[in-house]
Amino acid sequence: MKARVKNVALQALLLAAVGGLLIAAVANAGANLAARGIPTSFAFLDHVAGFGINQSLIPYSPLSSYARALLAGLLNTLLVSALAALFATLIGFAAGFARLSGHWALSKLAALYVETVRNIPLLLQLLFWYVAILAPLPGPADSLSLPGVLLNNRGLNLPAPNFAPGAAFVAAAFLAGAALAYWRRRSGGRRSMATTALLLFGPALATFFVFGRPIGLDFPVYDAAVNRFNVEGGLRLPPEITALVLALSLYTGSYIAEIVRAGVNSVPRGQSEAAAALGLKPAQARKWVILPQAMRIVTPPLISQYLALTKNSSLAAFIGFADLMQVSGTILNQTGAAVQVIALDMVIYLALSLATLGLLRLYERRFHWGAAR
Amino acid sequence: MRKHVPKTPRLVFPVCLAVCLALLASVARAENTLDVVRGRGVLVCGVNTGLAGFGLPDDRGLWRGFDIDYCRAVAAAIFDDPGKVKFVPLSGKDRFTALQSGEVDLLSRNTTWTQSREAGQGLLFTGINYFDGQGFLARKKLGLDSASKLSGASICVQQGTTSELNLADYFRKSGFRAETVVFSTADEAIKAYDSGRCDAFTTDGSALYVQRMKTTSPDDHEVLPEIISKEPFAPVVRQGDDRWFNLVKWTHFALLDAEELGVTSANVEQLRKSDNPEIRRLLGVEGDFGAGLGLPADWVVRIVRAVGNYGEIFERNLGADSPLKIPRGLNAQWRQGGLHYAPPVR
Structure with a gap:
């Protein structure tokens, strides 16, 4: 009992120390920024942005506000992430099952794809696809x-x-x-x-x-x-978004393929043998017996991949796609409000990640995967 | 404190961290850049990631360029050694943050002086050392004789630059519509232009000639005649350290004054015996004009001996003695029809 009280007291002390440190850091940063004549408020969000964005889902012109520019960037990030997540899932599941299949050539091809793509840095692939898309195409x-x-x-x-x-x-x-x-x-x-x-x-x-x-x-x-x-x-679907979605889907797909393979392999062989004994065809066995059990194992690492994909989409600035990071980079440079803009970005990415997490947890619960234990 | 929690080393770390950070923060407040630079023994200078003529490492890794020589001039004034500079390459987007956070002492990176950058971001521009203006690069086969014919075109530009804003302004003013494709570095922007993604590439006039050399066949591209903006470049320092601001500003003026008075790296030693009172004051033979800057009396001698005067720096990096062959134009001395006019050292 005494030990427990002490434990709680210590944890409270630790929390207070960390909290105090955080408050002190914020106050200190605010004072230092103000002393150097750097803006410390979020008032800049209402000011006219003045720069153009070539691809926007909402009406945007250089006369729009910084807040609207950020929103346009955020929507672009969401669009690219959603498209890439969809394609990565399709590619990943196809490649994962292909690698497990008894078909020799198919299995080796899938292995080649996985091992090549996941061992090359994403940025390199992104630049490659951008050039590969641009180079052979003719002018307008x-x-x-x-x-x-x-x-x-x-x-x-x-x-x-x-x-x-x-x-x-x-x-x-x-x-x-x-x-x-x-x-x-x-x-x-x-x-x-x-x-x-x-x-x-x-x-x-x-x-x-x-x-x-x-x-x-x-x-x-x-x-x-x-x-x-x-x-x-x-x-118009500009080449930037195509290259970005292509690179992100192929890269994340290679990881998803391995996750799927691991998930399916983790289902005891007795299960597929039992399914076969019951007269189920291999495709039916996959759908009704193997996949539901594999999904329980596959879902958590799959979530991490979707989260990583969203964050990786911030490489967009390298190929001229106006995602959240690119737009906020320009805003940061123009307003000098580095702390505010980076803080906003962090909050937005965190919210995106938590929302993704929430959605997939909902999906998990709905199908009772993971809840059975 | 120790008495009450003797068995909790876990707690020591966060407390220590808090104290250390608090101490660090209070140190950072009292700023005297000159003392910091002297104590460190080296000047930290933010420069371009690679722009021929302004700042680019040569084949032996030695930094060369107009902006580089400004860093060396400041180092020479302080240490009497132009080699005591550490160059930090910065992208257009990151340059101000690096200066504000104290990562660099001085930003010498073909940076345009604007009102909002100075008044709104806690910066001070020390004095215009290069007068530039924004222009366009386009393919010759389009046969454009004017940027006003770019309506509806796609234009590649570097992120976080005044170019990005001027472009939007230019099209707004002329009532045009154009697609701007923004890249994080100038290299990626020119590559995309070269591969056909854009009809034109835009940046400061001086850099257009440099970037054109990076296209696969430079002769297929032309610089359009329009200059759509004023781009006065200046070295930048943080606000709140007037002494350091003065030192950098007067290093620039000294370079200009030296050129105006005919003081060069070749004749600076013998001109110390000159009878011209202006030269005698500039070189510290009469009076001690360095003291107010925290420098010795012969500060200008140190600078000119190391990097030459403004004209020498210009010709070596950008002008007749360089591959760029940019004419002096607006960057000539006021007596030669240019805009450079430095206050006197007296």
């Missing part, structure tokens, strides 16, 4: 083209939907139709596909024509008379 004037799609060294140009006034009514009509169809199926009406389709698309189509076709496609066009330098119109 000589774009490679498919109907509606143009590919050149400024990016992949796709048709983009454009919305005229009235588009909102079409969307509303579609939602109403969908709700109607759903309600009809729920209330146990006759399940005819034709009726469902009519309910689903009928109102939307009617509104579409009544409002004079407010939703259309905006095709990318190269016309030297309009803009001799670049393709105009449509939606």
Whole structure:
């Protein structure tokens, strides 16, 4: 009992010391910054940024505020991380199972991929893909083209939907139709596909024509008379984002492949033998017997990979992609508010990591993986 | 304290750390850069990561360039030895943080003097040592005769520079739209331009000529005639140490005064016997003008002996004696139609 009191007291003391140190450090930094005439507040976030961002998911111009620039950077980071996480998972699971398969060539190919890619620094791969994508592609004037799609060294140009006034009514009509169809199926009406389709698309189509076709496609066009330098119109996927997603997915995928292999190997062989004895085909055994047990082991290291991927996306600045780190680097340089900007970045990355963690924990709990023990 | 917790060495560490940090913090407050530099025996100078003519290590690893010579001039004034400099290469983005945090004593890195950098970031620019302006590099085969025809183009630029801001301003003013692709270093920006990612590359006029040499075939590229901004370069110090600010500022003025009075590295020793009162004061033969800066009377002799006067530094690194062959232009002395006009040493 006495030992326990002492233990608690000591821990409290330690916490107080660390907390005191932290407060002292913040106060000291604030005083030193103020003494040197360096800004100490976050007021700069409202000021005009003045620099351009070439790829933004939200409307952004050099007249926007620093806060908006940060938000544009954050959204770019999120976009790249989400895309790369998706592709890395697909690549990783495919390569992991390929490596385990009895097919000799497939297994060796997967091993070659894993061992090559995960042993080369990510930055090097990133620069490689950027050059590899840029070098062979022609300029905008000589774009490679498919109907509606143009590919050149400024990016992949796709048709983009454009919305005229009235588009909102079409969307509303579609939602109403969908709700109607759903309600009809729920209330146990006759399940005819034709009726469902009519309910689903009928109102939307009617509104579409009544409002004079407010939703259309905006095709990318190269016309030297309009803009001799670049393709105009449509939606552009710049080479920076492509290189970044490619490098991150391949790199993280190689780690995920190994995690999957380890997870599957950790399921006792008796399980697949038992599945075979029950008459399950190998694919069925994988899906119903092996994978659910393997996932329990795979999920925690998988989470670490997603977290690492998000953080690795900050290498974007090297190939000119405006992610959170790149944008905040510029802001830091312009405002001199180094401590504030870095602190903001740290908080944002921490929040991103915690959110990822939370999502995957939810997923784990939902499927009772890890909870069974 | 020790009496109450004799068996807890775990606690000693954080407490020690707290005390040490507190001590460290109080030391950092009382700043006297000159004493710190003297005590250390070497000047720490923040320079470009690699820009020919301004700051670049040669094939033997020796730093050379216009900005490098300014660091050497300050070291010569303090130690009478231009070799006592440690060069810290800094990217455009990191340079101010390095200076603010005390990692470098002096930033001599083709840095543009702006109001917000000085008033808003706790810095002081010591005096313009190079008058520059921003321009564009584009492919000759585009046949552009003016930057005003770049509407709709993609333009590569380095991050954390005034170039990035000027570019946005220029297009805003002219009502153009252009895609800016921002890279963390000038090297990556010029590489991307060279590979066709951009139609033009933009930076300070002096650096355009240097960067053009890095493209696969420099003759295919041309510098467009427009100068879209004022880029006055100056060495930078932290605020709060007036003595150090004066020392760096007057090292710059001394280099200019030496050129104006015809004092060169070749004749500085014999000019000490000169009858010209201005030269006698500059070289410390009459009066002691170094004392106010914390330097000996012959401080200018030390500087000029080590690196020459402003004109010598310019010609050696950027002008006729260099591969860049940049004309003096605005960087000539005021008597020659340039803008350099240094206050007198008296």
